[in-house]
Amino acid sequence: MxxxxxxxxxxxxxxxxxxxxSAHKESDAYLSLRTDPANDHVLHGQWDIALRDLDFAIGLDGNHDGAITWGEVQSRREAIERYALQRLAITGDGLQCELSPTAQLIDEHTDGAYAVLRFDALCDKNIPSTLGVVYQLMADLDPYHRGIVTFHAGERTAGAVLGPDQPTATLNLRKPDRWNEFTSFVSDGIWHIWTxxxxxxxxxxxxxxxxxxRRRADDGWRKGTVVAEGSGTLMALAGQPPHYRWEAAxxxxxxxxxxxxxxxxxxxxxxxxxxxxxxxxxxxxxxxxxxxxxxxxxxxxxxxxxxxxxxxxxxxxxxxxxxxxxxxxxxxxxxxxxxxxxxxxxxxxxxxxxxxxxxxxxxxxxxxxxxxxxxxxxxxxxxxxxxxxxxxxxxxxxxxxxxxxxxxxxxxx
Incomplete structure (x- = not known):
């Protein structure tokens, strides 16, 4: 040939x-925001970010042995918080909410270990019905990264899928837009299979x-070593296999x-x-x-x-x-x-x-x-x-x- x-x-x-x-697990992160029933100026956030993504972005594997340890994550705690929170903005009714880290943990997902960054968002006003989110994690490194964002207030929930091509969302708790949520996940499903x-x-x-x-040829049975036209590969066959060939439908x-x-x-x-x-x-x-x-x-x-x-x-x-x-x-x-x-x-x-x-x-x-x-x-x-x-x-x-x-x-x- x-x-x-x-x-x-x-x-x-x-x-x-x-x-x-890409054939490997896509770059995903999960951001959850919850209202605090005891303080109507505060949102509690939890951001699960894959260690492999953080290692790619800021470097976690200090000794370059291919295994990221808890000690290595702890030594880079401030860098992780700085990298992540600088790429997230939350507004309440248009007013900026101040983000401050509160804890950092490790959690195992089905596709590997994730850093769990917990933080508070302190808003100037009472927690509003409309929340704005600007999400820019990995935006300059991975065009296919996406963050699944959910906003919980009591029994009410709103959500969106964000990424470099769509970094902003407005989440309305009074009237959750299920259609926009549906279409954002439609887009996510398309890209999931295309990538x-x-x-x-x-x-x-x-x-x-x-x-x-695939049709059987007219030359009957062959003995010994034959060339199989259907595969183009030389096959040593001890028996008497029928001979096949591919034809156009x-x-x-x-x-x-x-x-x-x-x-x-x-x-x-x-x-x-x-x-x-x-x-x-x-x-x-x-x-x-x-x-x-x-x-x-x-x-x-x-x-x-x-x-x-x-x-x-x-x-x-x-x-x-x-x-x-x-x-x-x-x-x-x-x-x-x-x-x-x-x-x-x-x-x-x-x-x-x-x-x-x-x-x-x-x-x-x-x-x-x-x-x-x-x-x-x-x-x-x-x-x-x-x-x-x-x-x-x-x-x-x-x-x-x-x-x-x-x-x-x-x-x-």
Whole structure:
């Protein structure tokens, strides 16, 4: 295979992916504000910030051994408080509230250790019904960082998702804007899947053969060592396997139905575990979840080379969708909301994931259908693309399962 075909393959498979897609846990923080029933001028705040983000921003790992200790966090306590609170502004009815730190702790989330920064916000007026928040944490370092902000006053709650592209929010406790909360989480769900390269490659692996049909060749049974055209890989087989080849699908409608089954199966299963995890019913360690996602990508791509599941690809999507749902849920596990607000947040995020997923399908399917009869697609895209995805997923699996860093692979982390 010549270099030109390989370059064309890489362009086809990866050019339309988000330019800075990331396969690791996204940069998230959780900011909670509560009124003080004994002092109507004070808000109590708690800000959970991932230690990995703080280490990237200001440096916590003093001895550079890859492990951040409580002593190292304590030694940087003032730097953490200064870095975080300088990037947060709270106003009550337009008047600035003064922020002062009160305590700093460590808490374990499903995706690792977080610094828990507690602070008070002293406002000039009684705690107002309308609160303004300006959130700029990581704004100059990570364009995809987001902060989930919740404001609690008794039984009333308001919330928003903020980040570099939308750093401000106005939270109204008298009349919480559930629609804006819903749409902010829709946007968050879209970006979650668009910046999750592992989720994209899993879906892409399932879509690659959708415009082709695997048929048995007419030359009957072969003995000994054969070349399998469907995979392009030399296989030493002791028995007498039937010989198969990939052919272009004859119509758009069967292709559409096949894709619909795959996407629907993935949607159903990941929605189940997403909901169960966010509600606290199911919980698995982040390393196990992320390793399972890497394994799912590898299996889906490997099935394109050595098809074990030939007719019902949607079964792969359904089976592994459960583990992907737990991966999606990691974006919302820090939420502590009453039922109405949780429904808006969870529903909006799930809708956003589906919109992002459908956008990927709509971007890929028409081009793949047009190219399905070409040797470039059957060999370059399906074979080489699946091999590349297998290699990337295998490296992810090693890194995530054994917590090791592979030199030169940081771009795909």
């Amino acid at each position: 010549n270099a030109r075909l390989i370059l064309l393959t890489l362009a086809f498979v990866f050019a339309w992916l988000p330019p800075v897609a 999750g390269l592992d989720h994209i490659l899993f879906l892409l692996s399932l879509l690659l053969p959708a415009v082709l049909i 004859t119509g758009l409608w069967p292709v559409f139905l096949d894709v619909l089954k795959v996407v629907s199966a993935f949607t159903v299963s990941h929605s189940v575990t997403l909901s169960l995890a966010v509600l606290g019913i199911v919980a698995l360690p982040s390393r196990l979840v992320e390793s399972g996602i890497a394994l799912s990508v590898m299996v889906a791509a490997f099935n394109n080379l050595y098809p074990v599941v030939r007719q019902r690809t949607w079964l792969i999507a359904f089976a592994f969708g459960f583990i992907h749902g737990l991966g999606f849920a990691s974006a919302l596990t820090g939420l502590q909301l009453p039922p109405a607000a949780m429904a808006a947040s969870l529903g909006g995020f799930n809708v956003g994931v589906e919109i992002g997923q459908e956008a990927i399908v709509l971007a890929f399917l028409p081009l793949a259908y047009l190219l399905r009869r070409t040797r470039f697609y059957r060999i370059g895209v399906l074979r080489v693309g699946s091999v590349l995805i297998c290699v990337i997923a295998a490296l992810w699996l090693v890194q995530r399962a054994f917590d090791v860093a592979i030199p030169g692979f940081s771009a795909f982390l």
